[in-house]
Each structure stands twice: as structure tokens, then as C-alpha cells.
Amino acid sequence: TAPRQPDYLSRLNPEQRAAVETVDGPLLVLAGAGTGKTRVLTTRFAHILMTRRAYPNQVLAVTFTNKAAREMRERVAGILGQPAEGLWLGTFHALCARMLRRHAEYVGLSSNFSILDTDDQMRLLKQVMEAAGIDMKRWPPQGMMALIQRWKDRGLTPARVTPAEDSDYANNRARAIYAAYQERLKALNACDFGDLLLHMTEILRTQEAVLAQYHRMFRYILVDEYQDTNLVQYLWLRLLAQRPDPAERNICCVGDDDQSIYSWRGAEIENILRFEKDFPGATIVRLEANYRSTAPILAAASGLIAKNSGRLGKTLRPGRNDAKGEKVRVVSLWDSEEEARMVGSRIEAARRGGHNLSEVAILVRAGFQTRAFEERMITLGVPYRVIGGLKFYERAEIRDAMAYLRVLNQPADDLAFERIVNTPKRGLGDTSLRAMHELARSEGKPLIVAAWRLIETGALRPKPRQALRELLEGFARWREMLPREGHVVVAGTLLDESGYTDMWKQDKSPEAPGRLENLKELLRALGEFESLAGFLEHVALVMENDENAEGERVSLMTLHAAKGLEFDTVFLPGWEEGLFPHQRALDEGGEKGLEEERRLAYVGITRARRHCIISHAANRRIYANWTSAIPSRFLDELPPDQVEVEGGAGAARARMMSQPSAFPDQFPLVARKPRVIEAGAWEVAERPARAAAIPVGTRVFHNKFGYGRVVAADENKLDVEFEKAGRKRVLDTFVEKA
Numbered sequence: 001t002a003p004r005q006p007d008y009l010s011r012l013n014p015e016q017r018a019a020v021e022t023v024d025g026p027l028l029v030l031a032g033a034g035t036g037k038t039r040v041l042t043t044r045f046a047h048i049l050m051t052r053r054a055y056p057n058q059v060l061a062v063t064f065t066n067k068a069a070r071e072m073r074e075r076v077a078g079i080l081g082q083p084a085e086g087l088w089l090g091t092f093h094a095l096c097a098r099m100l101r102r103h104a105e106y107v108g109l110s111s112n113f114s115i116l117d118t119d120d121q122m123r124l125l126k127q128v129m130e131a132a133g134i135d136m137k138r139w140p141p142q143g144m145m146a147l148i149q150r151w152k153d154r155g156l157t158p159a160r161v162t163p164a165e166d167s168d169y170a171n172n173r174a175r176a177i178y179a180a181y182q183e184r185l186k187a188l189n190a191c192d193f194g195d196l197l198l199h200m201t202e203i204l205r206t207q208e209a210v211l212a213q214y215h216r217m218f219r220y221i222l223v224d225e226y227q228d229t230n231l232v233q234y235l236w237l238r239l240l241a242q243r244p245d246p247a248e249r250n251i252c253c254v255g256d257d258d259q260s261i262y263s264w265r266g267a268e269i270e271n272i273l274r275f276e277k278d279f280p281g282a283t284i285v286r287l288e289a290n291y292r293s294t295a296p297i298l299a300a301a302s303g304l305i306a307k308n309s310g311r312l313g314k315t316l317r318p319g320r321n322d323a324k325g326e327k328v329r330v331v332s333l334w335d336s337e338e339e340a341r342m343v344g345s346r347i348e349a350a351r352r353g354g355h356n357l358s359e360v361a362i363l364v365r366a367g368f369q370t371r372a373f374e375e376r377m378i379t380l381g382v383p384y385r386v387i388g389g390l391k392f393y394e395r396a397e398i399r400d401a402m403a404y405l406r407v408l409n410q411p412a413d414d415l416a417f418e419r420i421v422n423t424p425k426r427g428l429g430d431t432s433l434r435a436m437h438e439l440a441r442s443e444g445k446p447l448i449v450a451a452w453r454l455i456e457t458g459a460l461r462p463k464p465r466q467a468l469r470e471l472l473e474g475f476a477r478w479r480e481m482l483p484r485e486g487h488v489v490v491a492g493t494l495l496d497e498s499g500y501t502d503m504w505k506q507d508k509s510p511e512a513p514g515r516l517e518n519l520k521e522l523l524r525a526l527g528e529f530e531s532l533a534g535f536l537e538h539v540a541l542v543m544e545n546d547e548n549a550e551g552e553r554v555s556l557m558t559l560h561a562a563k564g565l566e567f568d569t570v571f572l573p574g575w576e577e578g579l580f581p582h583q584r585a586l587d588e589g590g591e592k593g594l595e596e597e598r599r600l601a602y603v604g605i606t607r608a609r610r611h612c613i614i615s616h617a618a619n620r621r622i623y624a625n626w627t628s629a630i631p632s633r634f635l636d637e638l639p640p641d642q643v644e645v646e647g648g649a650g651a652a653r654a655r656m657m658s659q660p661s662a663f664p665d666q667f668p669l670v671a672r673k674p675r676v677i678e679a680g681a682w683e684v685a686e687r688p689a690r691a692a693a694i695p696v697g698t699r700v701f702h703n704k705f706g707y708g709r710v711v712a713a714d715e716n717k718l719d720v721e722f723e724k725a726g727r728k729r730v731l732d733t734f735v736e737k738a
């Protein structure tokens with residue numbers, strides 16, 4: 001009789017098994033979402049160890065995130081039946097950092113080198129540029145930093161930057177600045193993030209003995225999410241994989257060209273084609289059965305991605321036998337608040353129905369979108385976590401902006417003043433700040449008063465003195481504007497005039513545009529409140545609400561952060577032109593940018609196992625105004641027979657309504673029509689319509705403040721005694737009868 005097959009192999013289909021058992025020689029698994037690429041890689045890892053082909057420390061395994069590395073470690077341990085120790089398993093950066101500690105001397109560092117964060121990098125680069133006499137007004141250092149990062153992504157040390165690769169930045173001095181920056185880093189025994197790969201690749205390129213050592217050591221190389229590697233990562237992999245004996249080049253990469261979504265960070269899809277060239281005779285395995293999603297979800301995703309050109313071409317078919325399932329839902333809503341309510345009420349219904357909240361995810365295109373959903377979760381008491389990023393009100397730019405608003409509201413708020421007095425940089429050194437603190441303490445006055453005093457005493461150098469004066473005069477002016485202009489306009493003015501917005505506009509890091517969007521979103525949130533004080537109080541309550549309880553939680557994250565993950569239920573909100581596809585991607589990337597956005601949509605849909613709910617709002621608030629939004633073109637590209645449209649005529653309705661003339665500016669909340677969605681496991685009725693007037697004594701529910709009872713009412717305002725938040729005056733359109 002045939003020998004019994006190990007359990008872990010019996011959980012694979014024949015193609016997957018072939019990919020696992022073809023352990024020797026180069027192998028490329030090219031397959032669509034949910035076909036088990038990661039499962040193959042993990043099983044292959046375990047298989048190599050189980051069949052004693054290598055010791056645990058002789059396998060190099062690369063994952064895209066630290067979280068994925070943890071998961072793979074656990075799964076390998078699960079198959080082995082014991083904890084897996086001493087593995088070379090992690091992200092490119094983590095692996096390179098570990099290697100570089102052993103060979104730092106080859107690039108002029110010692111093994112205890114430090115890794116700089118982005119702030120330190122920037123400071124260093126500015127010093128270098130200043131020393132070189134570069135006019136930084138004309139040539140912002142952020143541009144130079146971006147250039148350096150691009151070079152590093154492509155494996156170019158200063159010596160390898162050829163004239164053809166050079167840039168005319170700062171009158172052809174970019175390469176010289178780059179070289180000087182690298183020298184400074186070396187002098188400080190430090191490197192930046194990009195250096196980890198750059199240095200290691202350079203060492204492997206130039207130090208034969210080191211390379212030979214790794215060739216002996218790493219018998220097997222495994223790479224997940226291969227489609228998103230950049231050039232330097234590819235070079236590093238190729239160096240390590242090209243062992244002297246071609247028969248021993250055991251590298252296995254798994255990827256999906258349709259899920260390449262990081263070109264903005266230098267990822268190159270061409271690496272898939274390079275692989276076949278650099279490893280001739282490589283085995284190519286294609287997996288076609290998708291085990292993750294139901295048939296309609298799969299068909300919807302496939303139909304959408306078929307609109308892209310230049311694909312490598314793959315087939316995807318349902319691999320689950322229970323794969324019938326419900327169609328992808330497309331829900332049209334009035335505005336983003338209604339969208340957040342829709343998502344919230346469905347999640348609540350699911351929770352009541354016993355669904356595990358850890359199996360629910362909300363995937364957004366842009367970070368700022370999490371705010372509306374976070375607030376909804378808080379109101380409903382649904383625990384959530386933000387994966388791959390911070391909660392909205394914890395983000396640095398939001399904390400900064402909030403500090404500005406707090407000083408505006410209450411000049412004696414020392415903590416807030418301290419945070420912003422030198423953000424953006426106003427040239428106040430430690431000595432000046434200490435002097436300010438001492439003055440405040442000795443006179444028992446708030447910092448802001450001490451700051452005025454400091455200006456008057458002439459203790460500051462002219463430049464910081466002028467900058468501080470402008471800030472303090474600014475606050476006086478903005479406060480004075482408040483009653484006239486209203487808190488939203490003043491907040492916007494303040495952020496602009498204080499130089500805060502500019503600080504991020506100057507920043508050329510890939511995160512900067514997202515931070516600016518977050519700031520806009522903050523102003524939108526502010527617009528939902530009648531006063532600055534009311535808003536600040538609200539945020540304080542939101543922040544307090546944040547318990548660290550373990551347990552089931554809804555996951556919120558960007559589509560980029562969702563790669564490789566899966567959930568029973570996936571919400572995909574904000575499918576509107578300009579937001580998704582994102583305007584920036586279209587402006588900067590043209591047709592290519594659009595295709596990358598479409599891949600992002602494909603990634604989003606294919607995260608769902610059973611329920612996929614796409615939504616879009618017909619209106620978005622910008623500042624205090626409303627603009628109408630056009631449904632995303634991706635909605636039209638979904639195969640109609642896989643989709644169930646909810647909310648009247650759905651996209652068509654929203655499109656019709658999105659004629660600007662159809663909306664008076666103040667439109668949205670008041671005129672909302674009640675809408676009942678047919679009952680079913682996943683549908684719930686919306687709250688009933690609010691009656692015209694809410695009499696005194698009525699128990700009500702308010703989006704922000706929760707439950708309370710009306711104690712007084714006039715034309716359109718109510719005084720409500722809230723159970724948690726105390727007595728508040730609120731617009732009646734913001735409450736519903738409870």
C-alpha cells in the first residue's frame with residue numbers, strides 16, 4: 001500500500017501539493033487572490049523542515065508585514081507541532097537589519113548602528129544641504145529626500161548613480177548631496193530605513209566571502225507578495241538565490257500581478273518577468289481554485305479586474321463547495337454619515353446574530369475615512385481596532401491640530417500650547433523653551449503669558465522672537481474672528497496662517513497628502529458641531545472611550561493594509577469618483593494610476609469570504625458646504641448579475657441626484673427619507689423617520705451624545721439632558737426619537 005501522506009499535505013489540492021513538493025530549483029507561483037499562495041508557502045516551509053532538507057535557520061522567508069511574519073511563524077509551528085525557533089522569517093527590512101548587524105563594518109558602520117526615524121533623517125539632510133549652501137526655499141529638502149529614497153529603492157549607492165540617473169535638482173548637485181548625506185550617516189554610525197536593503201545588497205555585491213557564507217546557509221528562499229517587491233529587494237533576493245550550482249537555486253516566490261498596489265513606493269511588477277529571465281527553467285505553477293470567497297464575490301472581482309490591460313492572465317474559479325452565496329451588495333446613501341450609520345447598524349445586527357466581530361472589516365481607500373466609522377462604532381459601543389495605522393484622533397497631525405484648537409478655545413491650556421509652540425519649527429531652542437517654562441512657573445501664569453513676556457524682555461534671538469510674536473498675535477486675531485466667522489472657518493484659517501498646513505504641504509513623503517486629507521476631515525467633523533467647545537468636549541469623550549479590552553473587534557484599515565488578509569464580512573465604503581479611484585492616482589498616474597486603483601478594488605473585494613458590501617454616498621461635506629459625489633466608475637464595471645443594488649435605483653438614483661442643482665446647500669440631514677431594506681440575515685431596517693417635532697419629555701438618541709431626554713424645545717433646537725454627556729443644546733435634526 002502507498003505510504004500514508006502527512007496530514008499537512010492532504011489539506012492541499014494537487015496543484016498546491018505540486019508547488020509544495022517541488023522543493024528544488026526555482027519556482028514561481030503566479031495565482032489570483034485566495035488560491036492558497038500563502039498556504040502553499042507556509043506548508044512548503046514546514047515540509048522542508050519535516051523532510052529534514054534543512055534546519056530551521058537555513059530557510060529564508062520574506063513576508064510583507066510583521067503581522068504576516070507572526071502568522072506564518074505560528075502556522076509553521078502548528079504543522080511542526082512545536083515552536084519554531086531561530087527562523088530567518090520576517091519583512092525585507094527586519095531581515096536586512098539582522099544581517100547588517102553582522103557585517104556593518106563593510107559599509108563603515110559598527111554593529112550597534114542606529115536606525116533613524118523620518119524626523120531625524122530630515123534634520124540630517126537639512127544640515128547637509130545647509131552646509132552645501134543650497135537654497136532650501138528654492139530646493140525643498142523634502143524633494144531631495146524623495147530622490148534619495150527612489151535611488152535607494154533601486155539599489156543605487158551614490159557611486160552607482162550614473163549621470164543618466166542623476167537629476168537636475170539644485171543645479172545638478174543631487175548626487176553630491178546624496179553622497180554627503182551618506183557620509184554624515186556613517187559618521188553618526190547610523191542608517192536610514194532605505195539603507196538596510198541598500199547596504200546589504202552592496203555588501204553581497206562586493207564581498208564574495210559574505211555572499212558565499214549566505215549561499216551555504218540559505219538552502220531555501222521563500223517570498224510572499226512577490227508582485228510588490230521593488231528593485232533593490234529583487235537584487236538582494238537574486239544575489240542570495242543565485243548559488244554557484246544552478247541546481248541548488250531553491251527560491252520560491254508567490255504573487256499575483258493583479259494585486260500589485262505599491263508602485264508608488266517603488267514596487268516593480270516587472271520583477272515577475274525578471275524572475276523567469278534570471279532563473280531560466282523555473283517551474284511556474286498556476287493555482288486556479290479560490291478557497292476564500294463565494295462564487296458571486298469571486299465573479300464580481302474577476303469581472304472588475306478584467307477591465308485592466310496588460311495582465312499576465314490567470315483563471316480563477318470557485319474552489320469551495322458551499323460557494324453559492326449572496327451577491328455583492330452595492331448600497332447608495334445620501335452622505336457619509338448615513339453611510340457610517342448603515343455600516344454600523346449592519347454590524348450591530350450581525351453582532352446580535354452571533355457573528356464574530358473579528359470577522360468583520362471596513363476597508364477604506366484613504367485614511368481620513370476611518371473617522372466617520374470610528375465615531376459610529378464608539379456611539380454604538382462596538383469595539384474596533386485600526387490595523388496598520390492609528391485611530392483618527394491619535395494621528396500626529398490631528399493631535400497637533402487639536403492642540404491649536406484647544407489653545408484657541410482656552411489660551412491657558414499649557415499642554416496644548418507646549419505641543420504647538422514650536423510646531424512647525426519656529427526656531428525656539430531648548431533654552432528658550434526652558435526660559436518660558438521657568439517664567440511661567442515663577443509667576444504662576446500660563447505658558448502663553450510667559451511667551452509674551454519672553455518676547456518683551458528681548459531674551460530671544462530676532463528670528464524666533466518674530467515667529468513667536470506672529471503666533472501669539474495670530475491667536476489674538478483668530479479668537480476675535482470667532483464670533484464673526486464661525487469656528488469652522490476660523491479653524492481652517494488658523495491652520496493655514498500658523499504655517500501648520502504648509503508644513504505638510506512642503507513634506508514630500510508619501511504619507512503627507514494623507515495627513516492633509518485628515519486635516520480636512522477634522523474640519524468636516526468640526527462642522528458637525530455648533531461650537532468649538534462642544535467639539536473639543538466630544539473628542540475628549542471619544543478619546544476616553546478607548547478602553548484596551550481584549551476580545552473580538554471590528555477591523556478598520558486601508559485597502560493597502562488589507563493585502564493578504566481575509567474576513568467573513570467586508571465593507572467597502574466611499575466608492576466615489578475622486579475618492580476611489582483616488583484623484584491623486586489619476587492625476588499623477590494617468591491610465592496606469594487608474595489600473596492600480598482597479599487592482600486595489602480587486603484586492604478589496606477578494607478579502608471577503610461571504611459578505612461584501614460596497615457603498616457610496618451621493619454627498620460629501622467639504623468644510624461646512626456640501627458637494628455632490630459621482631458614484632465610482634468601478635461600480636459600473638462590476639458584472640451586473642453578481643451585484644444586488646440596494647437603496648432605490650442605486651447608482652442610477654445617486655447619479656441622478658448628484659446633479660448639483662438638485663440640492664440646496666443645507667440639504668442633507670433634514671430631508672432624509674426613511675428607507676426600509678428588506679429583512680434578511682444581513683439586512684436591517686433603518687431607524688424610523690423622525691417625527692416633525694420632538695416634544696419635551698421625549699427620550700431621544702443623538703449621534704454623538706447617546707441617549708437623553710428632551711427638557712426644552714424651541715424652533716429647531718432642543719435642550720437635552722443626556723445620560724452620559726449631561727445637558728446639551730443640540731439641533732433637532734441631529735436627534736431621533738429613541
Ligand code: ATP
Pocket residue numbers: 011012013016031032033034035036037038039040256259290291292563564565566606
Ligand atoms: P491572497 O492573494 O489574498 O494573499 P492567497 O493566495 O495567499 O491569497 P491564502 O490566504 O493562502 O490565499 O488562502 C485563502 C484561503 O483559502 C485561506 O483561508 C486558506 O486557508 C484557504 N485554503 C487554501 N487552500 C485550501 C485548500 N486546498 N482547501 C481548503 N482551503 C484552502
Ligand code: MG
Pocket residue numbers: 037038039564
Ligand atoms: Mg497571501
